Amino acid sequence: MDNKFLKPYEPKEVESDIYSKWRDAGFFNPDVCITKGVTRMDAPTYSIVLPPPNVTGVLHLGHAMMLAIQDTIVRFQRMRGKRTLWIPGTDHAAIATQTKVEKLLQKDGKRKHDLGREAFLKEVDAFAQDSHDTIAKQISAMGASVDWSREAFTLDDTREKAVHTAFKKMYEDGLIYRKEKVINWDPKGQTVISDDEIVHEARKATLYTFKYAADFPIAISTTRPETKYGDTAVAVHPDDTRYAQFVGHTFEVNFAGEQLSIQIIADPSVDPEFGTGALGVTPAHSQTDYDMAQAHNLPLKQVINEYAKMTTSSELVNGLKVEEARTKTVEWLRSQALMIDEQESDQNVSTAERTGAIIEPLPKLQWFVDVNKKFTLKHSHLDGITDGAQVSLKELMTHVVESGQINILPERFEKTYFHWITNLRDWCISRQIWYGHRIPVWYGPDGALSVGQDPHDQSFVQDDDTLDTWFSSALWTFSTLGWPDATEDFAHYHPTDLLETGYDIIFFWVARMILMSTYLLGDIPFKTIYLHGIVRDAKGKKMSKSLGNAIDPLDLIETYGTDAVRMSLLVGIGPGSDTNFSEDKVRAYKKFANKIWNATRFVLEQTTDADFATPDTLTQQDTQYLNDFNSLVHEITKEIEEYKLYLVSEKLYHYVWHTFADIIIEDCKKRIAQGNEDEKKSARHTLRYLLINQLKVLHPFMPFITEEIWQTIHKDNTMLIVSAWPHA
């Protein structure tokens, strides 16, 4: 027996060496596994992509959990003999990273616009590189057996090619279009954002009821009087007899110095019960009003600019911020005796997820992806959709989940997914920021356009905007495999088997991946979606740097070892459920590692390699032990395939500690001391056999300690990481 077993297990002393051994042996790369004869060339494949962490800093416990889950599955599949590929990478996270760097520059008194686009982007690249290096270190520390030789970045050249190809195809199919529409403007971030980047906040607001002017016949209600300078109509319900006489008329009124031309229209979307039953229509500054204006051919009148300031001909409010303009307008209405009612009410305000700024709906020229337009899907690998079918993106996204080609775990998120698609509107993909994939459109003289490729012509100018960061990450399952080139990797590994990610990005990312994959490839991006929950602090609060309750996985690893950290993030945490994290749990699994260590010590003291071979006689008791173990293996094999790691990890813990150590070792101890020769042999075999096979089944969960023990026992340079999963 090796003397190291005389001391408690010290993860720190072995982990980084073991990770290097695995990596240097090349076993993270399926090609090497084939070359070295540990995986058959014709073995079934198993592939997953790592959800690329944002290069905005460091990884948190949520990432650690994601890595633990994925690595456990990947190691299991590799041991089962599958041709297993796990591709790592990072995400440029356009807006998040840019904001972060801007803040850092601000500390040095520097500003984005003083630097200029190129110099600023250099700063961002440097930051992203640093961030990437830290992240790569953390991924390794977690023991993740990712194939580093295939590492990707959402903003590198290969991925840019994929983005350009995708954009071009969508443009040619009429699915990407440029149009002036009312969009969600973030006045703080100075960019448009998509519907999904909006967070609704409940606030108190006052609902004002008033008339524009004394000579105007209808009173309206609004929480935003300052937008009324942009009104071009008043809408009432078609059946509302109170206002029927006015419908179709246009009134010229002077509203606090602004000349308004208000047409009275009838629209069924107006609720006659709400307020006065009449709605002032502001097409330029409200999404709903814009839609109504489109339907009624109403003119657009912009009175608020990108800085959320008024641009009207009214002396009263021109140039003021919207909040100040509101106050002024309200005062004016009161003073003119036009105000009829003021009522406190609850209101949901749209704010920008990133900056927290209140969204200002504005008409702007932007790029969109049309989710409803039908197009011809030339080549379909999808069940129930034939080549050449006329479909929309929405239909594709719905179909693949509805038909069961993509399976979501936990199942309840399917409902959430369908609900989102039903309400989905065209996806605004342009952003007024610098960091990211620049829109691949070049404008030439006389309306000439080059889409998807640089014309290399001085008279052409590229679009200033960049793409929503999710546009490039939506291509991740195949852009990482070399698409649009017809690579071997793409042929072998797509569609991927599993997407494991947080439920909080089901819309941002998961749905968009399904959109892109079904459209561009006529295929699903993955077969199963496993959604994990959020790791909160011990009190159930969301971890964040600003709250000071964030835990760095590296600190935990330092104290308790990676295996313990992994187990603490696996045991008992089912898909889709949030977890409150406490260090006690990690401590418990550090003890567990030590228990394995000491059990090993005992077995090694009592047995030799030769005991592994089945002896002539096995006692009935030992046969029972071995049968029990084999049925456990059978059970957990099935459960891992069903992604029930939360159950399996607990069962293994329980078996090792309370069956193997508490019962079997104690029993064998007695028989080795007092039994006859056959009984001794039988007991030794049981111990040796169970030890070796426990190492195997524990390995995906606790890769370091099991590999360390394995290599101590096996002096022949074999590695547990590529040894065969036990047959059950």
Add this chain to the structure above:
RNA sequence: GGGCGAUUAGCUCAGUUGGCUAGAGCAGUCCGUUUACACCGGAAAGGUCGGGGGUUCGAGUCCCUCACCGCCCACCA
């Protein structure tokens, strides 16, 4: 306004096709320097499984209802 999740031991949580005396970690109690392990072993204690009703031979598990907490979605101005 719509949808979803949670409510199990003092604390944090498992318990997925309804089935033996409901489990784990931590905390707490008692005993133990038995040759793998004090990062341990043994023993005991602790739960009307949120309330109420129903289905069933049998319910923590299924159905209805109520309560409280949390999350997501939503263009009632």
